[in-house]
């Protein structure tokens with residue numbers, strides 16, 4: 684297998700093949716996800732909850748993100764993995780200035796990431812442009828942006844109603860113009876996510892709780908394996924239930940996404 688690259692992801696999109704992404708935070712699980720055929724691995728700041736036991740992603744540091752990124756990349760290297768590695772820029776590491784964002788992004792790229800992800804729209808577009816111009820591929824993240832949970836007032840669906848949908852659409856178009864090659868859409872109405880996907884030919888939408896109309900899907904690995912400290916969000920499916928192994932569960936996830944069996948839009952109450 685050849686390593687996943689941006690041209691390869693564009694090819695997949697062109698061919699109508701869904702892109703699959705899972706989070707991973709360590710060498711072993713990253714290697715298993717890669718072997719299961721997951722194209723993109725996200726070293727998400729959800730590791731704050733999953734690995735560190737924090738109440739939200741707000742307390743995750745850049746040092747921690749670099750540490751987990753290095754672990755994931757070493758795991759992939761060991762098995763000659765092909766996955767595209769995206770690493771989250773944590774809260775506070777890109778908010779001060781474009782220069783601060785570049786410095787933080789370089790830290791994660793030097794840890795082995797192929798792309799960095801940052802949350803929010805509007806003010807982030809110039810930052811994305813600054814990074815992309817300097818050779819850092821960027822994944823944006825709109826809708827429910829967990830780093831701003833306290834400002835949003837909780838983990839709830841975003842982009843509901845005409846006004847909110849219009850703002851989200853404007854932000855998404857600005858991010859594509861700024862050069863973002865990928866866009867995570869978290870907890871937005873499925874019709875809006877589908878619509879945005881059509882509007883963004885150069886920016887691959889990756890949905891989580893956003894219905895089946897996106898170019899790809901992402902889940903937190905622990906959620907889809909049914910190992911969780913709390914309750915799973917409604918949009919998660921436990922792929923471990925019918926699988927005999929972790930790798931089997933991940934393969935089932937990949938197959939379900941590719942064949943359009945996950946997510947099931949019927950189950951999304953907010954559609």
Ligand code: KIV
Nearest residue numbers: 706727728729867901
């Ligand atoms: O940190 C994370 O796991 C994420 C995904 C839920 C998209 O940002």
Ligand code: NA
Nearest residue numbers: 727728729771
């Ligand atoms: Na994240």
